[in-house]
Amino acid sequence: MHRVATNARHLLTGLALGVLAFPAQAAWTLNMTQGVTSTAQEAYDLHMLVFWICTIVGIGVFGSMIYAIVVFRKSKGAVPATFSHNTNAEIIWTVIPTLILFYLGYVTAPALIRIDDTRNSEMTLKITGYQWKWQYEYVGQDYSFFSTLAASSNAARQLGSDIAPASVENYLRDVDKPLVVPVGVKIRYLLTANDVLHAWWVPAFSVKRDAIPGYVNEGWFKVDKAGVYRGQCAELCGKDHGFMPIVVRAVPRAEFDAWLAAQKSPSPAVAVASAAVAAN
Amino acid sequence: MSTQNHDQVHDHPGHSHEEHHGPAKGLTRWLFTTNHKDIGTLYLLFALVMLFVGGAMAMVIRLELFQPGLQFVNPDFYNQMTTMHALIMIFGMIMPAFVGFANWMIPLMIGAPDMALPRLNNWSFWILPFAVGILLSTLFMDGGGPAGGWTLYPPLSLQAGNGFPFTIFAIHLLGMSSILGSINIIVTIMNMRAPGMSLLKMPLFVWTWLITAYLLIAAMPVLAGGVTMLLTDQFFGTTFFQAAGGGDPVLFQHIFWFFGHPEVYIIILPAFGIVSQIIPTFSRKPLFGYAAMVYATASIGFLSFIVWAHHMFTVGMPLAGEMFFMLSTMLIAIPTAVKVFNWTATMWRGSLTFETPMLFALAFLFLFTIGGFSGLMLAIAPADFQYHDTYFVVAHFHYVLVPGALFGAIAGAYFWLPKWTGHRYDEPLGKIHFWLSAISVNVTFFPQHFLGLAGMPRRIPDYATQFADWNMVSSIGAFGFGLSQVLFAFIVFKTIRGGAKATAEVWDQAEGLEWTVPSPAPYHTFDEAPVVK
Numbered sequence: 001m002h003r004v005a006t007n008a009r010h011l012l013t014g015l016a017l018g019v020l021a022f023p024a025q026a027a028w029t030l031n032m033t034q035g036v037t038s039t040a041q042e043a044y045d046l047h048m049l050v051f052w053i054c055t056i057v058g059i060g061v062f063g064s065m066i067y068a069i070v071v072f073r074k075s076k077g078a079v080p081a082t083f084s085h086n087t088n089a090e091i092i093w094t095v096i097p098t099l100i101l102f103y104l105g106y107v108t109a110p111a112l113i114r115i116d117d118t119r120n121s122e123m124t125l126k127i128t129g130y131q132w133k134w135q136y137e138y139v140g141q142d143y144s145f146f147s148t149l150a151a152s153s154n155a156a157r158q159l160g161s162d163i164a165p166a167s168v169e170n171y172l173r174d175v176d177k178p179l180v181v182p183v184g185v186k187i188r189y190l191l192t193a194n195d196v197l198h199a200w201w202v203p204a205f206s207v208k209r210d211a212i213p214g215y216v217n218e219g220w221f222k223v224d225k226a227g228v229y230r231g232q233c234a235e236l237c238g239k240d241h242g243f244m245p246i247v248v249r250a251v252p253r254a255e256f257d258a259w260l261a262a263q264k265s266p267s268p269a270v271a272v273a274s275a276a277v278a279a280n
Numbered sequence: 281m282s283t284q285n286h287d288q289v290h291d292h293p294g295h296s297h298e299e300h301h302g303p304a305k306g307l308t309r310w311l312f313t314t315n316h317k318d319i320g321t322l323y324l325l326f327a328l329v330m331l332f333v334g335g336a337m338a339m340v341i342r343l344e345l346f347q348p349g350l351q352f353v354n355p356d357f358y359n360q361m362t363t364m365h366a367l368i369m370i371f372g373m374i375m376p377a378f379v380g381f382a383n384w385m386i387p388l389m390i391g392a393p394d395m396a397l398p399r400l401n402n403w404s405f406w407i408l409p410f411a412v413g414i415l416l417s418t419l420f421m422d423g424g425g426p427a428g429g430w431t432l433y434p435p436l437s438l439q440a441g442n443g444f445p446f447t448i449f450a451i452h453l454l455g456m457s458s459i460l461g462s463i464n465i466i467v468t469i470m471n472m473r474a475p476g477m478s479l480l481k482m483p484l485f486v487w488t489w490l491i492t493a494y495l496l497i498a499a500m501p502v503l504a505g506g507v508t509m510l511l512t513d514q515f516f517g518t519t520f521f522q523a524a525g526g527g528d529p530v531l532f533q534h535i536f537w538f539f540g541h542p543e544v545y546i547i548i549l550p551a552f553g554i555v556s557q558i559i560p561t562f563s564r565k566p567l568f569g570y571a572a573m574v575y576a577t578a579s580i581g582f583l584s585f586i587v588w589a590h591h592m593f594t595v596g597m598p599l600a601g602e603m604f605f606m607l608s609t610m611l612i613a614i615p616t617a618v619k620v621f622n623w624t625a626t627m628w629r630g631s632l633t634f635e636t637p638m639l640f641a642l643a644f645l646f647l648f649t650i651g652g653f654s655g656l657m658l659a660i661a662p663a664d665f666q667y668h669d670t671y672f673v674v675a676h677f678h679y680v681l682v683p684g685a686l687f688g689a690i691a692g693a694y695f696w697l698p699k700w701t702g703h704r705y706d707e708p709l710g711k712i713h714f715w716l717s718a719i720s721v722n723v724t725f726f727p728q729h730f731l732g733l734a735g736m737p738r739r740i741p742d743y744a745t746q747f748a749d750w751n752m753v754s755s756i757g758a759f760g761f762g763l764s765q766v767l768f769a770f771i772v773f774k775t776i777r778g779g780a781k782a783t784a785e786v787w788d789q790a791e792g793l794e795w796t797v798p799s800p801a802p803y804h805t806f807d808e809a810p811v812v813k
Binding site: 027030031032039040042043044046047050054057061062064065068072073074075078080081082083084086090093094097098101104105108111113116156157160161164165166171172173191195196197199201203206207208210212213214215217218231232233234235236237238239240241242 | 347348349350351353354355356359427428429433435436439522523524527528529530563564565566567568569570571572594595596599602603606607610611613614617618620621624625627628629630631632633642645646649650653656657660661662663665666668669670730733734735737739740741742743744745746747748749750
């Protein structure tokens with residue numbers, strides 16, 4: 001019986017090594033994104049802080065468990081002690097976690113306050129969730145549009161389709177018309193839904209907020225770096241919940257202004273120009 | 281209290297030892313039984329069947345997620361599978377399993393002849409198959425089974441087919457069964473303890489169940505109220521949860537999680553109790569910090585009622601609310617840590633052997649702790665905005681529910697099978713079952729942490745190709761875990777049919793009244809209450 005256990009342990013070690021060897025490939029992502037907003041960076045930093053605290057505590061706890069398992073074996077002739085409590089030890093291991101938690105609360109609370117602070121925003125974006133698409137409205141600009149799953153992904157995702165997902169660029173992470181936002185601008189978003197609950201989530205921004213019919217939730221983000229950022233609905237909203245992605249193109253302020261002006265103008269020449277900007 | 285009861289037992293004319301008869305024959309034995317052991321067996325076997333029903337649904341889920349693209353099921357059926365998997369596993373499998381343990385073991389552990397309310401006991405079991413039958417039947421109705429997630433959030437849960445009222449009715453029945461079972465457990469523990477068994481001498485399993493039963497009585501009616509409001513919204517024109525009629529969809533979430541968070545501890549506390557029986561036995565040393573364990577369990581029970589909205593950080597609560605629920609949630613780490621430290625200290629300078637129950641208890645200790653760590657991470661609200669509703673959460677709660685609660689139940693099954701059947705289970709097979717389970721459970725759920733952190737939401741039938749690799753690993757693990765449990769069922773039935781004779785004590789130096797009666801435990805035990813020193 002002991003041999004089975006030993007073999008299993010070898011298998012476990014092999015598996016652990018295998019897992020450690022994989023991160024070289026990009027798709028074997030292991031960790032949270034650091035993102036492109038201060039909120040995302042804060043979320044990442046707190047995530048890593050708690051992770052390391054857990055790791056250190058884990059080394060202590062698992063270490064003593066493993067020590068006990070290895071050393072205090074009957075097969076090694078261990079004779080059981082009879083103690084059943086130790087007040088000092090119990091006080092210490094109640095106080096230490098309490099102190100750690102106080103520390104965590106102390107560093108986390110300010111972050112939560114900053115995330116909640118939507119003052120001094122420069123523009124407002126209204127996002128509405130529908131089954132199964134997003135509507136974006138630039139408040140005060142009299143411009144809004146719908147954003148739905150890209151046709152290429154939509155064709156490939158049908159049950160029994162012969163299109164391999166790997167052959168579709170940004171499979172399930174692409175839309176017909178992305179949201180465009182300016183870089184370096186504090187954007188306040190208002191979030192609601194028209195039918196059922198949805199949640200607007202872009203990991204790179206660390207924005208995840210529920211869109212609720214009858215509610216207008218608000219929050220903010222400020223993108224620090226131009227680029228295309230992808231996310232998707234994060235609250236179960238029915239059969240096509242998995243198929244309402246979010247794509248945000250963050251561009252420099254001037255480019256954004258030009259794009260918005262072009263969208264609002266019915267002139268075909270400007271529309272062509274805007275298409276050129278969009279393709280850029 | 282208990283002394284008084286002791287006298288009553290003797291006064292009662294029908295209770296002398298010679299007049300007892302064995303179990304009735306055939307099917308009526310099981311239909312009409314009021315015997316705590318028979319009812320315990322029914323609960324446990326029912327849970328075992330449900331493990332495979334809910335497990336089959338998990339297999340459908342992992343099969344569809346094996347690779348990107350939709351290969352096997354349509355998204356709506358997929359949502360039915362995730363919803364039903366949760367409802368069956370929670371209400372049909374793990375809760376009945378622990379009620380089964382309670383039925384079998386609480387009277388034996390406190391020296392009572394049976395449960396206090398035997399007919400109620402029969403009824404609380406026999407509600408279950410009908411409730412689960414009704415729930416499962418919705419899969420075959422027009423519009424299919426519930427597909428809005430086990431959390432039943434409106435308005436989505438109201439976009440349901442003909443099965444909707446049946447789902448609500450089934451939940452009412454399941455809740456009723458749990459409440460009746462809990463009343464029985466509380467009355468039994470409060471009134472039927474053997475002379476000398478004061479509350480603080482009760483085995484920890486009895487304590488954890490006592491607190492669990494109170495949690496159930498407090499939490500289940502809240503769920504019943506919530507789902508009834510869903511029902512009236514759907515059929516009787518109320519608008520409790522419909523914004524268009526002045527209602528509030530978020531109200532349901534508060535109601536649900538006011539039930540839902542205590543429910544989490546309802547599921548895990550009995551497993552704490554089982555592990556607290558097993559670790560001292562195989563360490564040949566008394567449980568470390570018994571009183572602290574009792575107080576920690578009670579604190580967890582209390583805290584479970586004031587942390588519910590940590591499931592709702594993204595719902596848009598006011599800052600003060602988020603702060604309160606974040607900090608109160610962190611507090612749970614303290615009693616939980618105390619428990620883990622005490623189990624470790626129990627092993628410290630013990631004399632350890634590693635029979636299958638101990639192996640599962642140790643896996644519980646390691647892997648539940650991992651689930652505890654990810655729970656602490658989830659409590660950090662600013663980081664939770666990234667974790668919420670992703671596979672990180674799926675990994676977290678499966679770590680506390682599968683290698684946590686389920687391993688606790690499996691450990692308990694191996695621990696007490698010899699007492700129940702009179703036979704020792706096949707130890708080599710048990711160990712193989714352990715290693716297969718322990719490895720495959722990690723291959724299944726550990727990569728889900730990575731998937732969640734990389735940005736994969738939960739409850740989606742198809743995913744972007746960047747998530748393909750870990751999903752395949754997770755699915756392979758899941759198939760392995762599913763198959764391993766077939767071995768468990770085989771071992772259980774093999775033990776029921778025969779095997780080496782078990783002694784009364786079963787385990788070397790096992791402590792507790794249940795080890796003073798013969799194995800298998802006679803149909804009637806403790807007609808005369810034992811005296812506890």
